[in-house]
Amino acid sequence: MKPLQLLIKPASSACNLHCSYCFYHDIGSNRTQANRGLMSLDTFKILARKALASTDSFCTFSFQGGEPALAGLNFFRSAVEIIHQYNEKNIPVYYTFQTNGTLITEEWARFFAEHHFLVGVSLDGPPEIHNKHRTDSSHRHTYADVLAGIENLRKNGVEFNILAVITNNSVPHAARIYDFFRKKHFTYLQFIPCIAPLYSCNEKAPLSPQAYGDFLCAIFDRWYEELLAGQYISIRQFDNYMLILQGRPPESCDMGGLCAVQHVVESDGSVYPCDFFSLDEYLLGNIITDSFEHFAEKRSTLRFIEESQIHTPHCLRCRYYVLCRGGCKRHRIMTADTTLQTNYFCESFIRFFDHCAQRLLHAAKIINSAHKAT
Numbered sequence: 001m002k003p004l005q006l007l008i009k010p011a012s013s014a015c016n017l018h019c020s021y022c023f024y025h026d027i028g029s030n031r032t033q034a035n036r037g038l039m040s041l042d043t044f045k046i047l048a049r050k051a052l053a054s055t056d057s058f059c060t061f062s063f064q065g066g067e068p069a070l071a072g073l074n075f076f077r078s079a080v081e082i083i084h085q086y087n088e089k090n091i092p093v094y095y096t097f098q099t100n101g102t103l104i105t106e107e108w109a110r111f112f113a114e115h116h117f118l119v120g121v122s123l124d125g126p127p128e129i130h131n132k133h134r135t136d137s138s139h140r141h142t143y144a145d146v147l148a149g150i151e152n153l154r155k156n157g158v159e160f161n162i163l164a165v166i167t168n169n170s171v172p173h174a175a176r177i178y179d180f181f182r183k184k185h186f187t188y189l190q191f192i193p194c195i196a197p198l199y200s201c202n203e204k205a206p207l208s209p210q211a212y213g214d215f216l217c218a219i220f221d222r223w224y225e226e227l228l229a230g231q232y233i234s235i236r237q238f239d240n241y242m243l244i245l246q247g248r249p250p251e252s253c254d255m256g257g258l259c260a261v262q263h264v265v266e267s268d269g270s271v272y273p274c275d276f277f278s279l280d281e282y283l284l285g286n287i288i289t290d291s292f293e294h295f296a297e298k299r300s301t302l303r304f305i306e307e308s309q310i311h312t313p314h315c316l317r318c319r320y321y322v323l324c325r326g327g328c329k330r331h332r333i334m335t336a337d338t339t340l341q342t343n344y345f346c347e348s349f350i351r352f353f354d355h356c357a358q359r360l361l362h363a364a365k366i367i368n369s370a371h372k373a374t
Contacts, residue, residue, distance in 0.1 A: 001327075002055065002057060002116060002261075003055060003057040003058045003059065003060070003261070004051055004054055004055040004057070004059045004060070004292075005060050005062070005261070005262055005263065006047070006051060006059070006060065006061050006062060006261070006263050006264065007062045007064055007165070007264045007265070007275055008039070008047070008061060008062065008063050008064070008068075008264075008265045009036075009039075009063075009064060009066060009068070009264070009265065009266050009267055009275075010038065010039040010044075010063060010065075010068050010071035010075060010079075010267055011038055011039075011065050011066045011068055011069075011071045011267065012028075012035045012036040012037060012038070012039075012065070012066055012068035012266055012267040013027070013028040013034055013035050013036075013065065013066045014035055014038075014065065014066045014067065014070050015065055015066045015067040015070070015100070015105065016067055016070065016100070016102065016136060016137075017067065017100050017102065017134060017135065017136050017137075017142060018135060018136060018139075019100075019133055019134045019135070020133045020135075021133055021165060021167065021194045021206050021256060023195060023197075024065065024066060024275065024278075026197045026198055027275070027278050027279065029288070030198050030199070030279055031165065031278070031279050031280045032280055036080055036266050036267040036270065037267055037268070037270040038070070038071055038072075038075075038267055039071060039075070039267035039268075039269075041075070041078050041079075041082070041213060043267070043268070043269050043287070043288060044078075044079055044082060045082050045086075046053060046269070046287055046288055047265060047269070047287045047363070048082045048083050048085075048086045049086045050080070050287060050291065050292065050319070051292070052083070052086045052087050052088070052089070052091065052093075053086075054291075054292040055091065056091060057091065058092040058093065059091060059092075059093050059094070059096050060089055060093075060094045060095075060096065061079075061083065061093065061094070061096075062095075062097075062098070063076075063094040063095075063096070063097045063098070064098040064275065065098070065099075067099060067100055068098070068099065069099055069103040069104070069108065070103075073107060073108060073111060076111065077111065080095075080115050088183075092236075092251060093114065093367060094116075094118070094120070095115060095117040095120045096117065096118045096119070096120065097112065097117050097118070097120070098119075098120040098122070098163070099119065099120070099121060099122070099149070100121075100122050100134070100142070100146065101121040101122065101123065101145070101149035102136075102142055102145035102146055102149060103144040103149070104119075104121075104148075104149030104150075104152050104153060105149075105152060106152050106155070106156070108152070109152040109153050109155065109156035109158055110156050112153065112156070112158045113156045113157050113158050114121075114252045114367065116159075117158065117159075118159050118160070118161070118287075119150065119153060119158055119159070119160040119161075120161050120162075120163050120190070121146065121150055121153070121160055121161070121162055121163065122134070122146070122163050122164075122165070122372060123143075123146050123147075123150070123162050123163070123164060124164045124165055124170060124177075124217070125164060125170060125173065125176075125177040125181070126173075126176065126177070126180045127141070127143040127144075129169065129170050129173060129177065130142070130143045130146070130235060131143050132167075132169050132170075133165070133167065134146075141217065160188070161186075161188035161189065161234075161236075162181060162186045162188065162189050162190065163188060163192060164177065164181075164189070164190065164191050164192065165192050165193075165194050166191055166192065166193050166194055166207060166212065166215055167194045167206045167207050168206060168207055168208060168211050170215070171207075171211040171212070171214055171215045174214070174215045174218035174219055175218050175219075175221075175222055177219075178218075178219055178222040178223070179222070182226075184235070184269060187233055187234060188234045189233065189234065189235050189236070190235070190236040190237075191215070191235065191236075191237065192211050193207050193238075193331075193345060193348075194206040194207045195330065195331070195344075201262075209344065209346065209347035209348045210347060210348070210351070212345055212348040213345075213348035213349070213350070213351030213352050214351070216237075216348065216349075216351075216352040217351065217352055217355045217356065219235070220238070220352070220355070220356045220359070221356075223238060224356070224359050224363060227363055227366060228366075232367065232370075236252060237255070239251075240252050240255045240362075240366050241255075241323060241360055241364075242363065242364050244322070244323055245323075245360065245361060245364035246364055246367075246368055252326075254327060254330075254331075255325065255327075256309045256325060256327035257308075257309070257311075257325030257326055258305060258309045259273070259274060259304060259308040259329055260305075260306045261273075261299070261305070262274055262297060263284075263292070264278050265287055266278065268286070268300055269286045269287040269288040270283060270285075270286050271284045271285055271286065271287055271290070271295055272284070273299050273302070273305075274304075274329075274330075276279075276328075276330040277304070277329075277330070278331070282302065282304065284298040284299055284302075285298055290349045294327055304310075307329070308329040311325075311326045312326075312341060312342045314342050314346075315342060315343070315346075318350075320349060320350065320353045320357075323349075323353060323360075324343070324346075324349045324371070325354075326343060327343035327345060327346075327349070328343075330345070331343045331344050331345055333335045351358050
């Protein structure tokens, strides 16, 4: 059996922040029921039992939101116990937790450390950049609270990475954002392009293709400079390019050319094929009443993965297709017309690859040589 990936929304779309660009808030507003409340332990028991019975490989329990910490620490303590109880085949189990960081106390951090959670923390950069979009419901700045949460993770030895959402506002400060993260000694980074709401035109998009291309170029220049100096900083997108150039599959689903098999589990047990598509029309079923075989059949009926394999002639002719592969399905429906088309960020990637293609190849050789030497 193949590994099983679960992306669980224990607090549904609920969040203690009110970020201006939140894509999951937009997802909720486009379905019949935006917020499904908190997940019950009874629902989680069913999820854990069925999931662990469905694979002989390994299972990843990833928790996102909204803000998953709103489900409460006691929920997660019980969840870990439930997983241990139902893991009768003793398969490897991995935990990840994506958070805005503002609720991470010492107690939370000790729990993450004890159970080896990999934690992702959303932080867009220095305070004036982060606070531009990431405020609470009272429009209060959240930068200081996020840094306090990160410090709790560090003190307790929790493995964590930083996720920064890129907007037009942050692009002129790309080099400064990178330098800020490095001064904070963050060595695992993800830069996520901000996307426009579903079913809207992009006249007022939070990130233009030209701006995103400029951002990638500026970040790459800093990253490559440090690589030549003997310091490897993990940037997820660049890590995946290294894998592709070494003849290996990328681990990130948006860089593989087609959607991966995922199970997004909402708090009421509803299952969807992707958190970008957790909409009524993509409902696969419910973990309480349905099996993983049922979810696979419904995914096939919807042709969710098959549809993502369709690429425009423009993509297939592109000199950079081997690296880009058409990009994320969500980025190919970023207009009011939701039929699949060329990636909204196509111009971004052409600009980026024109800027750094030869250096990407050189970077892959450096990293490959380093791996062989160890």
